[in-house]
Amino acid sequence: MAYIHAKTAAGRQExxxxxxxxxxxxxxxxxxxxxxRDDTALxxxxxxxxxxxxxxxxxxxxxxxxxxGGSAAPVVAAALTAGREQDPELYKRLYDWMSESVRxxxxxxxxxxxxxxxxxxxxxxxxxxxxxMATAISKAKSPxxxxxxxxxxxxxxxxxxxxx
Numbered sequence: 001m002a003y004i005h006a007k008t009a010a011g012r013q014e015x016x017x018x019x020x021x022x023x024x025x026x027x028x029x030x031x032x033x034x035x036x037r038d039d040t041a042l043x044x045x046x047x048x049x050x051x052x053x054x055x056x057x058x059x060x061x062x063x064x065x066x067x068x069g070g071s072a073a074p075v076v077a078a079a080l081t082a083g084r085e086q087d088p089e090l091y092k093r094l095y096d097w098m099s100e101s102v103r104x105x106x107x108x109x110x111x112x113x114x115x116x117x118x119x120x121x122x123x124x125x126x127x128x129x130x131x132x133m134a135t136a137i138s139k140a141k142s143p144x145x146x147x148x149x150x151x152x153x154x155x156x157x158x159x160x161x162x163x164x
Contacts, residue, residue, distance in 0.1 A: 005033050005035070008066050010062075010063050026051060035068055044139075081094075085125075095126060107140075110140075113133060113136050
């Protein structure tokens with residue numbers, strides 16, 4: 001389960017008087033914060049509203065929303081690249097796989113995801129992008145395809161490289 005956010009008194013006042021002159025995207029997210037939706041559901045709304053990725057953090061920093069319930073996400077299992085982050089062969093396999101996945105599943109919509117892949121310098125940083133990639137594939141295609149992509153990516157990581 002994720003954290004549940006609600007408007008503070010300042011947030012409710014901002015909805016009424018617009019004193020802070022929030023950008024339209026932030027105001028839209030503030031309107032969506034209702035004490036019922038968790039941050040996962042709210043974050044899923046960000047692209048459709050053209051809101052920045054850190055919109056919830058911005059609203060929280062302004063004192064307009066606060067956490068009222070929920071709990072931290074479950075502990076993630078150890079990284080599959082642990083101990084092999086600097087392996088150039090592993091990096092190349094993951095880099096090629098992720099770049100091809102962006103092209104195949106996201107097309108032009110994957111431009112920013114490809115930029116994130118390009119910025120990664122080792123296998124560990126590429127592995128940290130897997131949730132973002134799966135989310136993008138889920139939105140662009142389907143959750144089932146995103147799950148299959150994650151399984152195939154893990155299998156790729158666990159398979160031994162072919163020796164020519």
